Amino acid sequence: RDTPFAGLEETYSATGDLKQAELELLKSEIELYRNIRQYLHPNSMELVDALLSQFEIDNLKNAIRIYFDRKIRNRSGDTGIHYILYDRIIHDIPVDIIVNAEDFDEIAGACEGTPYGQIIRKYSHTVESEGSLFRMEIAFDHFYYQNLLASIDKQDRRDRTIALRLAGVEIDLQNINWIIRFKDFYDLPLEAVLAAIVPGGFNLDRAIMAELYGAQNVTSVLQGFVKSKYPGLSALLSSHTSDSTSRLLLIRRILEEIMKHEVQRILAGYPFTIGIILSYFVLKRNELKKIRTILNAKYYRIEQERIESMI
Structure with a gap:
């Protein structure tokens, strides 16, 4: 209390x-x-706005899911409308219109003047033909990271280096979360997985992601960069896992520890960088996740x- x-x-x-x-x-x-x-300085404000847009995108996705359940799956979305945000986050998005929309054209029109209308128009027919929001939601997430990396690119050299490192680890985590989802729910072929992942990861490039997706022994794939960059995490590589999902969960745990390591590294360094603020956001996010x-x-x-x- x-x-x-x-x-x-x-x-x-x-x-x-x-x-x-x-x-x-x-x-x-x-x-x-x-x-x-x-x-904050205007450049840093823009970066924080890019981070804030993740909340806006998640909220928009939730609103579209309510519409999708109601109009395409013919399910009631009445309960969900109480658990989304209707107030402005970055853009003026009439969420009430979206949840009550008749079609995707109406939703795209409601998002006119935001970066999201174009994405909705591009993927609406795919959603309707496949009966799934999967590709549209992937596109929203790709936009988020592209916008974030573009905002980071406007920072000065020291801030840019620090922010790219943290964002890269975050992208690694996002990609692993997607791969777990792809394996568990979609059983996608490797080519489709590689097309969906976000570029810009810090430790996991496309080649490593491809290996991880099909590897029976993930530790052999990871041990190169873990032992050279994060020797303190080497003990995690000795964990034994029996199935593909457990192996991917092990990777996620290692990446979460890498994020902690990067945050501690920033907090122990020069105190007047954007990294201090970004690290604070990471720590608060982890605290709220525990709550x-x-x-x-x-x-x-x-x-x-x-x-x-x-x-």
């Missing part, structure tokens, strides 16, 4: 609604970015020992 998250308990106690508590957590995270943004995990674990009555192992 005596923490910045006391409001979550009030929300949950008043509503008994876990998703509503998570929505309040999301609002507080967005507000954190805005509060820091106001004190969400605890909220869900408590809701589903998971034992404390297991909760501790999850965070």
